[in-house]
Amino acid sequence: MSRPFESEVRQDFERARQHGFLADVRAIFARRSRNLIPYHEVRQRVAPEGESYRGVQTVPLSQIVGSMDRFQDFNREFFPRQRFTAGRWQNVDRAYYQDIHLPPVQLYKVGDVYFVKDGNHRVSVARERGQEFIDAEVIEGHIRAPFYANMAANELLLQAEYAEFLRRTDIDRLRPDHDIRPSALGRYDEIWTHIEGHCDWLSAIRHEPVAYRDAVVDWYEHVYCPIIEVARKRGLTERFPQQTEADLYLWVMRHRHAIEREQGHDIGPAPAARDYAETAQSPSPVDRLTGVLRGLLALPERIIHRNDG
Numbered sequence: 284m285s286r287p288f289e290s291e292v293r294q295d296f297e298r299a300r301q302h303g304f305l306a307d308v309r310a311i312f313a314r315r316s317r318n319l320i321p322y323h324e325v326r327q328r329v330a331p332e333g334e335s336y337r338g339v340q341t342v343p344l345s346q347i348v349g350s351m352d353r354f355q356d357f358n359r360e361f362f363p364r365q366r367f368t369a370g371r372w373q374n375v376d377r378a379y380y381q382d383i384h385l386p387p388v389q390l391y392k393v394g395d396v397y398f399v400k401d402g403n404h405r406v407s408v409a410r411e412r413g414q415e416f417i418d419a420e421v422i423e424g425h426i427r428a429p430f431y432a433n434m435a436a437n438e439l440l441l442q443a444e445y446a447e448f449l450r451r452t453d454i455d456r457l458r459p460d461h462d463i464r465p466s467a468l469g470r471y472d473e474i475w476t477h478i479e480g481h482c483d484w485l486s487a488i489r490h491e492p493v494a495y496r497d498a499v500v501d502w503y504e505h506v507y508c509p510i511i512e513v514a515r516k517r518g519l520t521e522r523f524p525q526q527t528e529a530d531l532y533l534w535v536m537r538h539r540h541a542i543e544r545e546q547g548h549d550i551g552p553a554p555a556a557r558d559y560a561e562t563a564q565s566p567s568p569v570d571r572l573t574g575v576l577r578g579l580l581a582l583p584e585r586i587i588h589r590n591d592g
Contacts, residue, residue, distance in 0.1 A: 288380040292373040296363065299372070299411040303362030310358075317359040320349030320436050322391065322398040328443040331393070331424030332450060339387050342397060342419045344410055346432045347390065348439070349398040361407040368404065375408045392423040394430025396439070427455060437468070444471045451475060452499045461503065465529040473533060478502050509553040510535045517560035535559045 310317035348359065356365045363372055378385055388402025397419070399406055409417050428446035430439055445464065448471040449455045454463070465471060482498035514520055514531045523531065539555030550558075 286377065288377055291380060292376045295376050295408075295411060296369050296372050299362050299407065300364075300366070302411070303358050303360070303364055306358055306360055306362060307364075316436050318436060319354040319357055319359055319361070320398070320439060321354040322349050322351045324440060325349070325393060325398075325443045328440060329426055329447040330450065331426055333425045335423045335425070337392070337421040337423050340419060340421050341416045342390060342421065344406065344415060344417055346395060347397045347399060347406055347417075348432055348434075349396070350403055351391070351398060351400050353399070353403040357403060357407055361403070361410045363407055368407075371404045372407060375404045376411075379408065379412065387418040387420045390419040390421050392421050393426060394428070394442075396430045396432050396434075397421070426450070440468055441465075444468060447471065448475065451495075452478065453496055454499055454503065457496060457500050458503055463507070463529045464527050465533065466525075466527050467530075470529070470533060474529070477506070477536060481506060506552045507532055510556045513553055513556035513560060517557065519560055519563065522563070534563070538562075 306317055344361075347361065350357070356368050357363055363369075375385065385405055388405050389400040390397040390402075391400050392398075400422075402419075406417060426443075426446040427449040428442050430442055434442065448463070452475070454461050463474065465474070478495075478499055481502040482493055482495060485493040485498055485501060510532050511528050514528060514535070519531050520528065526534075535552070535556045538559040539550060539552065542550055542555060542558065
């Protein structure tokens with residue numbers, strides 16, 4: 284005995300797959316990933332400072348950008364990428380035709396975006412049907428940096444690292460006018476290592492433990508800011524316009540450590556910045572072209588693993 288609406292649900296799934304395929308093709312030409320964001324990639328970069336149960340809410344589908352476990356099965360708009368999802372997808376779609384009420388999906392909210400904990404296929408079918416909102420049971424994780432749905436995956440992960448940096452350092456409260464924003468993933472960890480080292484140094488010269496909050500302020504005022512001041516005065520920000528001031532700080536600190544290993548003594552942040560400004564070369568047109576080509580030839584974001592459960 285055939286299932287009711289079988290032809291319709293098959294056509295709906297194939298149309299959704301076609302929409303997903305075309306969106307992925309457009310993303311390739313636009314050089315912008317349309318992958319769903321794996322929640323664990325965010326969670327390993329930032330620890331929420333608390334959670335709140337928000338109950339059942341009506342959530343804009345456009346703000347659901349990732350998934351806990353099915354991030355390989357759908358694209359950023361939740362159109363299906365894998366044919367093996369057809370069975371569950373069509374069951375959800377059939378329920379719409381039969382006016383069967385489905386339970387709310389379960390979402391985890393971070394900033395202004397949501398990750399699907401349960402209900403990926405329901406979100407996908409709703410997107411294919413042109414819905415703008417969906418009922419969801421929401422748990423919110425509280426972080427200090429905003430997340431927005433129009434952020435690319437790399438931007439969002441950078442923002443997660445920034446939020447964790449704020450949680451560790453409190454610099455948004457200690458120095459609200461700071462502008463420490465590296466342009467690549469992993470660099471906040473490098474900066475945090477500098478702060479830890481500075482804390483140890485302060486403790487050694489003061490012969491007493493130094494609180495991290497005090498070390499953060501001292502590092503910012505006596506290490507970070509002097510380097511940035513030299514970088515501005517010596518034109519490093521103009522010579523390297525694609526880099527942020529935090530990137531330049533890291534370059535100078537690596538240069539400083541190299542000099543100290545060679546000379547065997549501390550030369551200080553400002554002298555290191557001045558020496559770097561005298562030796563650093565702006566990228567040539569060939570170097571810039573090479574960087575562009577590397578970006579174009581880069582592999583898509585790595586796939587971690589697939590959970591078919």
